[in-house]
Amino acid sequence: MPELPEVETARRGIAEQFVGRRVVGYELTRTFLIVAAPGLSLDGLVGATLESVYRHGKYLLLTFDPFSLVVHLKLAGQLVARGGGIPGFAAGHPVPAYDADLPHKSTHLRLDFAGDAVLYLTDIRHFARVWLLPHDAVPDYFARLKLGPDVLDPVFTVDVLRARLATRTVGRLKPTLLDQSVIAGLGNIYVDESLWQAGLHPERTAASLSPAELTGLYDGIMRTMAHALPIGGARILNGKAQPEHGEFPFVHGREGQPCPRCGTPIIKTHVNHRGTYTCPHCQPAP
DNA sequence: AACTACTCCTGGAGGC
């Protein structure tokens, strides 16, 4: 599912291939995708230029001259760029049966840009949303989300992680790290990967972490991001890691496969109703 | 604060 690395892959692709281009047309095939502030519609984008793209956690902000778009891909959204004039990219949840020909039955929005560049939004689960907001409503919109610091923001240091976890001492690590108001960007896959990197069980509490373990958790998050970003994120289908996508992720979606560190079979449990993958040897239960 | 339960939705997988 799209988490920080997948959304960051989209942000980079859009920044490099679409910023400065003018929208020349669009097709919206699933109207529920759009949540528009009064008076705004996609019609107002035609002729508008994309000025910038910004990401906080799993949210994307596209700023056009007349108004802004906030995009969240949720569980199964994907942004795909195609066109004769650009390299293109695909970021987010793959739709393997139809990857070859866009648009397909799960394509909800096509944005046509000048110079033969096309941006598609696809979503097999129909949870993704695009909000249309006046520029002056954007700060309030993000303030209401109460997002914690973005994991890739240079301000996110081990001291910041310690301070954020100090607000949630009793709760278990996995639900805490999934809470976007604590830190922003990690989802089910990357929390599992980060905790495995750190050798921490998901049901440990923040209060139980030694200083070394807390530093290890920070390093685990950063190592996980460093693995995921160069390859455009993880490729998980129906809860299973895809073998053709290499060894990443290391534990998520790999029930029964050997832990890359010690060889012990990875086990799957549920924490807060979320499928959770751990190495029982590297991540001892509390 | 921290937890549970529920909601949105569809496609893939497993059972028979």
Added chain:
DNA sequence: TGCCTCCAGGAGTAGT
């Protein structure tokens, strides 16, 4: 082959 059921999950909300 073809039904049927279950499961996957980000985030918002409500209830305890």
